Amino acid sequence: MNKLFENQTVLISGGLGDIGRATALEFAQQGAAVALCDIHPAAKASALLEQLSACGVSCRYSQVDVTAAQAVQQWVDETEQALGIPGIIIANAAIVTLAGMHALTPEQWTAELAVNLNGAFYLTQYATARLVEKQLPGRVVFVGSWAAASVHAHIPAYSVSKAGVRMLCKCMALELAPHQILVNEIAPGYVAAGLSGRIWEEQPGKLEEAIARVPVKKIMTAKTVAEQILYLCHPQQEHMTGMTLLMDGGLSLLS
Numbered sequence: 001m002n003k004l005f006e007n008q009t010v011l012i013s014g015g016l017g018d019i020g021r022a023t024a025l026e027f028a029q030q031g032a033a034v035a036l037c038d039i040h041p042a043a044k045a046s047a048l049l050e051q052l053s054a055c056g057v058s059c060r061y062s063q064v065d066v067t068a069a070q071a072v073q074q075w076v077d078e079t080e081q082a083l084g085i086p087g088i089i090i091a092n093a094a095i096v097t098l099a100g101m102h103a104l105t106p107e108q109w110t111a112e113l114a115v116n117l118n119g120a121f122y123l124t125q126y127a128t129a130r131l132v133e134k135q136l137p138g139r140v141v142f143v144g145s146w147a148a149a150s151v152h153a154h155i156p157a158y159s160v161s162k163a164g165v166r167m168l169c170k171c172m173a174l175e176l177a178p179h180q181i182l183v184n185e186i187a188p189g190y191v192a193a194g195l196s197g198r199i200w201e202e203q204p205g206k207l208e209e210a211i212a213r214v215p216v217k218k219i220m221t222a223k224t225v226a227e228q229i230l231y232l233c234h235p236q237q238e239h240m241t242g243m244t245l246l247m248d249g250g251l252s253l254l255s
Contacts, residue, residue, distance in 0.1 A: 003031030004235060010034050011079060011086040013066050013123050014093030018193030019143060021048055022226035023090055028055035030230065035079040035086065037064035038093070058083055066093045066119030067111075073126045085134055088233050089127045091120040091165075092143040096158040096195055109157045116161035121168060128172070128181055137180035139233040142169045143225075144185040146248040162187075166244060173242030182241040184232045186225065189248025190214060193222040215250030 010027045014020045015036025024034045025048075034052055036045065036059070045061035052059040060082055064075045079086055094116045097108045124140050131138040147155065148162035166185055173183035190210050192200060200207035200219075211219055228247060231237070246252065 003029075004230070005088070005233070006031035008032045008088060009079065009083045009086040010088040010090065011076065011123070011127060012036050012090040012092055013064075013072075013119065014038055014143075015061065016040050016044055016048065017092065017094075018197065018222040019188075019191070019225050020090075020092045022193075022222035023092065023229050024048065024052060024059075025055075026223070026226040026230050027088070028052045028057045028059065031057060032088070033058040033083040035060050035062070035075075035083055037062045037066070037075050039063065039065055066123060067114040069122040069126075072119070072122040076123070076127050076130065080130065085130055085136060086127055087131065087136060087138045089124055089138065089140045090143065090229060091123050091140070093119050093123075094143070094158075094161075096155055098154055098195070099157075100153060101156050104157055112157035113161050113164075116158065117164040117168070120165050124168075124172060124183075128176055128183075131181055132176070132179050135179075138176075138182075139237075140169075140172065140176075140181065140183040141229050141232050142166075142183075142185040143229070144169070144187040144244065146187050146189045146246060146252050148187060148244075150252050169244070170242045177241055182232075182237070184240060184242070185244045186229055186232060187244050187246045187248070188220060188225050189251040190219050191222060191225060192219050193225075213251070213254075214248075215253060218249060220247065220249070 010032045016038040145162040147159040148166045169185040
């Protein structure tokens with residue numbers, strides 16, 4: 001039985017984060033070759049690479065700072081040489097600082113915009129340029145957030161960066177549509193992953209509060225997000241572009 005993404009190559013930035021890992025595994029299980037990058041040393045990727053290889057696909061990891069455009073371009077080029085031209089690009093790398101507007105330092109503000117917005121731009125701009133040059137179709141998914149449109153006073157830099165990603169998605173989608181490169185954003189609400197997941201593990205009471213707040217009374221997992229990323233990249237998904245897939249359990253309906 002054919003798998004959905006056989007003979008395709010997927011790029012995932014922030015590949016060692018919870019959502020990055022889950023997304024890599026979902027694509028590998030559907031036959032895609034997977035290229036991951038993150039800021040961590042290669043040793044931290046060994047267990048994940050073993051899991052991906054066990055799916056019977058090619059995979060590779062590179063230590064890349066997505067705030068450096070040249071490093072990102074080199075990663076894309078190396079991936080192309082090793083695994084083929086990536087037709088699926090997942091801009092997932094992100095950081096977050098818990099600090100209100102006046103507690104946030106200039107360095108923290110700059111760092112978040114550099115990773116979350118600039119890094120997403122550098123990756124998608126260069127990787128899609130290669131697809132256009134080769135006259136190949138493709139899929140781009142920005143991992144955004146419901147915070148892009150709902151005020152979060154405790155994470156202002158993150159919220160602003162994700163709002164920027166949302167408009168980047170729309171601008172890129174319009175320009176690339178004639179090339180059959182579809183560009184969309186997935187915008188999760190509360191996810192038991194990353195910083196939130198660690199806080200909830202340490203403070204179970206906070207998790208209960210979060211569940212109580214979400215209208216559907218459930219918290220999603222990284223796997224749930226990854227499955228919807230695959231949905232946006234499905235070969236039969238030929239018309240949705242420039243859209244935000246908001247999966248926040250109804251949180252945005254409260255404000």
